[in-house]
Amino acid sequence: MTFVAAARGASPPGERFEDDRPLDQAGWDEVQRVAGDLLPLAAAELRYCSPTPRSRATGDALGYAPLVQLALRDCDMGRWRGLTMGEAMAREPQAVDSWLADPRSAPHGGECLLAFISRVGGWLDTRPADDGGRIVAVAEPSVIRAALVYVLKAPPATYWNLDVRPLSTTTVTGRTGRWNLRFDGVRAQSSRT
Numbered sequence: 001m002t003f004v005a006a007a008r009g010a011s012p013p014g015e016r017f018e019d020d021r022p023l024d025q026a027g028w029d030e031v032q033r034v035a036g037d038l039l040p041l042a043a044a045e046l047r048y049c050s051p052t053p054r055s056r057a058t059g060d061a062l063g064y065a066p067l068v069q070l071a072l073r074d075c076d077m078g079r080w081r082g083l084t085m086g087e088a089m090a091r092e093p094q095a096v097d098s099w100l101a102d103p104r105s106a107p108h109g110g111e112c113l114l115a116f117i118s119r120v121g122g123w124l125d126t127r128p129a130d131d132g133g134r135i136v137a138v139a140e141p142s143v144i145r146a147a148l149v150y151v152l153k154a155p156p157a158t159y160w161n162l163d164v165r166p167l168s169t170t171t172v173t174g175r176t177g178r179w180n181l182r183f184d185g186v187r188a189q190s191s192r193t
Helices: 025-043 053-061 085-091 093-101 113-125 141-152 156-161
Strands: 002-005 046-049 135-139 169-175 178-182
Touching: 002 025, 002 141, 025 053, 046 053, 053 135, 085 093, 113 141, 113 156, 135 141, 141 156, 141 169, 141 178
Parallel strands: 002 135, 046 135
Antiparallel strands: 002 169, 169 178
16 A cells, blocks of 8 residues: 655645645645656555545545545544644643643544554555555545554654655555555666766
8 A cells, every 4th residue: 555645725924623625736846747657656546635625635636536534534633623833822821731641632622643653554444455556545635654663563752753745655555464565666777888
């Protein structure tokens, strides 16, 4: 399964929790620049996306015609929905500190980090695997970070140390309970002398 991070919908300082804004012009421009590289993923037998406008628009612009998966929605941020991290910190500094420190904490009234990671991982475990078919999923970077924590069986706090850039790809292979992270790169060419 290859995850494609949705193109951006706002500049990083303007990123908001559960942001439903569409792609901005910079996001559209980025999609156009990388479309040639990501277009081959449209051949995947199964194509999914997060329900956000950015994820759907990214998938459609790349020719994937993805099926929306509610399990790939962003973390439910409760009363912090639509706020930036700075705005949440200004309003409820102790609650934000608690949320960042404890993966079981949900002081915003929404979903805790541990439940978010489990939800995304549960979806991943229900995908067909090892049958030779390719799967692509366009998702928000936060969803991909949650999937990676699940795949690696890493402590939930690892989530905060993963940086998933817009339009980057991340591939996981394997099956339920035994996932692997695969790094693809440029193959070294043999030199002839």
